[in-house]
Amino acid sequence: MQTFGTTLADATWLIISGDRDLLEIIALSLQVTLAAVGIACLVGLPVGAAVGASRFPGRLLATLVLNACMGLPPVVVGLVVYLMLSASGPLGILGLLYTPAAMIIAQTILVTPIVAALTRQVIEDLHREYAEQFESLGVRAGGRIAALLWDARHSLLTVALAGFGRAVAEVGAVIIVGGNINHVTRVMTTTIALETSRGNLELALALGVVLLAIAMSVNSLVMALGASARRSAHA
Numbered sequence: 001m002q003t004f005g006t007t008l009a010d011a012t013w014l015i016i017s018g019d020r021d022l023l024e025i026i027a028l029s030l031q032v033t034l035a036a037v038g039i040a041c042l043v044g045l046p047v048g049a050a051v052g053a054s055r056f057p058g059r060l061l062a063t064l065v066l067n068a069c070m071g072l073p074p075v076v077v078g079l080v081v082y083l084m085l086s087a088s089g090p091l092g093i094l095g096l097l098y099t100p101a102a103m104i105i106a107q108t109i110l111v112t113p114i115v116a117a118l119t120r121q122v123i124e125d126l127h128r129e130y131a132e133q134f135e136s137l138g139v140r141a142g143g144r145i146a147a148l149l150w151d152a153r154h155s156l157l158t159v160a161l162a163g164f165g166r167a168v169a170e171v172g173a174v175i176i177v178g179g180n181i182n183h184v185t186r187v188m189t190t191t192i193a194l195e196t197s198r199g200n201l202e203l204a205l206a207l208g209v210v211l212l213a214i215a216m217s218v219n220s221l222v223m224a225l226g227a228s229a230r231r232s233a234h235a
Helices: 004-017 020-053 059-069 074-085 100-137 141-151 153-168 172-178 188-198 201-234
Strands: none
Touching: 004 201, 020 059, 020 100, 020 141, 020 153, 020 188, 020 201, 059 100, 074 100, 074 172, 100 141, 100 153, 100 172, 141 153, 153 201, 172 188, 188 201
16 A cells, blocks of 8 residues: 555656646636636626616615525536436437536536626626716716726636636535546546545646645636736725
């Protein structure tokens, strides 16, 4: 039985040598995550901004729904997407089950409420500062939302990074709809779970190190952008 030191050394060599399987898994993970976060931002940013900058009947309910959906259970989302995309489901004709597209759909559903809810809070706080100016200038709702989104762009980038961090670490939903198929839908988190159960600890640990490095990088970016946004606000 290998010691932890030996396993760590072997995992480090896999990373340094650029192991083909390792790089393939990392590349697919990033492709799926970036696609999901991109779609989530296209939907979540305007929705969150509209709720944060507007006053309409049912706004409180919309806010509660967005906040509640931030905690969607990944396995439940995976199950629902699986049922929708399965052969007997309404979208089964598309043949997306056990493909990267299915994983993107599941991650998008998980990340969009996070992006929308965080955007709503950012835009609502900013709107309080500009509400009187908007009223005096007669700016309509669409113009307000566009102006607020642009003014809050640095803070909203941290929102997108938060969504990325949530998506890249996801395992429950993607393993259900992706099937963890080798060279097709195997991403970092699902591979770590599989290879650990198989006893292939070198690959699992190598992917864990890469995933941890990505998470730390994202958190560092969030902190740096947050500090930059605060300096800009006080400038």
